[in-house]
Amino acid sequence: MKIALLQITSGDDPAENLETVLGMMRDAASQGAEFALTPEVTNCLTWKRAQQDAVLQLEDDDDTLAALRAEAKALGVWLSIGSLALKTGDADGRFANRSFMIAPDGSIAGRYDKIHMFDVTVSEAETYRESKGYRPGDHATLVKTPFGGVGMSVCYDVRFAYLYRQLAQAGADILLVPAAFSPVTGAAHWETLLRARAIETGCYVFAAAQTGTYDETAARPRTTYGHSLVVSPWGEVLADGGTDPTLVMVDIDVAEVSHARKRIPALTHDRDFAGP
Numbered sequence: 001m002k003i004a005l006l007q008i009t010s011g012d013d014p015a016e017n018l019e020t021v022l023g024m025m026r027d028a029a030s031q032g033a034e035f036a037l038t039p040e041v042t043n044c045l046t047w048k049r050a051q052q053d054a055v056l057q058l059e060d061d062d063d064t065l066a067a068l069r070a071e072a073k074a075l076g077v078w079l080s081i082g083s084l085a086l087k088t089g090d091a092d093g094r095f096a097n098r099s100f101m102i103a104p105d106g107s108i109a110g111r112y113d114k115i116h117m118f119d120v121t122v123s124e125a126e127t128y129r130e131s132k133g134y135r136p137g138d139h140a141t142l143v144k145t146p147f148g149g150v151g152m153s154v155c156y157d158v159r160f161a162y163l164y165r166q167l168a169q170a171g172a173d174i175l176l177v178p179a180a181f182s183p184v185t186g187a188a189h190w191e192t193l194l195r196a197r198a199i200e201t202g203c204y205v206f207a208a209a210q211t212g213t214y215d216e217t218a219a220r221p222r223t224t225y226g227h228s229l230v231v232s233p234w235g236e237v238l239a240d241g242g243t244d245p246t247l248v249m250v251d252i253d254v255a256e257v258s259h260a261r262k263r264i265p266a267l268t269h270d271r272d273f274a275g276p
Contacts, residue, residue, distance in 0.1 A: 001147055003035045004028035005228040005248035007241040009212035010039070012046035014055055018064050020245075022071055028247055029075040035147070036072075037080040037208040039228075040155050040180045041097065044085050045214045047222065049133065056095060058087045065100065073106030078145065082178025082208050083114065083154050085134075094135040099152050099178065101143045109145070112152035113137025116160055122184050125220065130156070140167060148173030148254045151203070155179040158193045158207075161200060168201035169267055173257045175203045179225075180210040186225025191237065199235040202261040204252060206230055211243055233260035 006024045010017045021038055028036050043064040044055055059065065064084060072079040079102040086096045101110035115138065117131040140163060141152040151167030151174070158177050167175060175197060181190055198205040211226030228241035230250045241248040261267065 001034050001254070002032045002249060002251050003037065003206060003230070004031070004033035005206060005208040005230065005239075005241060005250075006036060006038045007209055007211050007226060007228040007244075007246050007248060008039060008042070009214065009224070009245055010042060010045040010210060011214055012044055012048065012051045012055070014043040014064050017043055018067055022067065024247055025068075025071055025075060025077070025079070028249070029077055031247075031249055033077060033249065035078040035080070037082065037176065037206055038178065039082040039208045039210045040178045041083055041085050041210070042081055045180060045210060045224075047133075047215060052085065052095065052133070056085055056087050058089065059096075059098070062086060069102055069106040069108070072102045072104060076104045078102065078104055080150075080176050080178065080206070080208070082176075088135065090135060092135075095133055096137075097130075097134045097154060099154055099176070101145075101150060101152065110141050110143035110150070110152060112141035112154070114154035114157060115140075115163070116156045118156040122182055126182065126184065128182075140170075142167055142170050142172055144171070148257070151175045153177055155181065158197060161197065164197045164201050164203070165267070168203055172201070172203055173254050175201065175205045177205060177207040178209070179207060181225040183223050183225045186227065190225060190227060191229060194229050194231050195235045195237065198231040198233060200266065202233045202257055202264070202267065204231065204233055204254070204257065208248075209241065211241070211245060233257045
């Protein structure tokens with residue numbers, strides 16, 4: 001199966017971001033991709049609350065979701081929308097960071113709200129409090145497809161190995177980690193974490209990533225790491241998108257999942273033990 005990771009630089013205008021993604025989806029399909037994947041917050045990447053309030057929509061009204069579902073149907077491809085920032089109607093006004101799996105008929109095969117919030121202080125100049133603007137999800141999502149089970153996650157989730165182990169033991173062959181990673185943490189941890197999740201579970205890991213600078217007019221413009229990765233069930237990096245917007249095209253064989261797990265069947269070796 002040929003997959004295509006869309007490495008993009010989203011801005012704060014969903015309509016502009018949508019045109020970029022639609023064009024790349026068509027390009028990927030013309031090259032034979034059967035499964036296309038976009039990064040975290042495909043529709044709007046900004047920390048400006050006023051802009052989010054102005055342009056974000058509820059899921060049922062979201063123009064990006066509707067257009068991408070229609071395009072997946074037109075192209076006859078599976079689509080992972082890494083995530084969309086969406087209004088929720090919650091009393092506290094927080095948004096959802098919601099990922100979607102779209103089937104080739106345009107239907108929504110799975111939804112997942114990011115569970116782990118990126119509340120960190122990377123440095124004095126770089127702090128994030130995702131939970132101030134987004135509500136966390138509270139359940140994992142596994143989607144059954146003709147090419148295997150697909151476990152859904154988003155970005156900061158990658159630091160919580162138990163999520164991926166549960167997904168793999170529930171039937172995941174492929175793990176999705178769409179992201180908008182910080183360059184500092186990306187350089188230190190991104191590849192290592194993704195390879196670890198693949199090795200621990202014997203799953204493929206597909207990680208479509210945002211790249212480049214956004215919020216360029218802000219006092220402190222933000223930059224994302226890029227380096228969309230495809231990792232094999234044995235932990236090998238099969239493709240790295242670098243730092244420019246690009247399509248990352250890879251042929252994968254899901255049979256490699258069972259081969260890796262036969263060599264090291266760690267998913268069957270859990271033991272109960274007393275806590276410290």
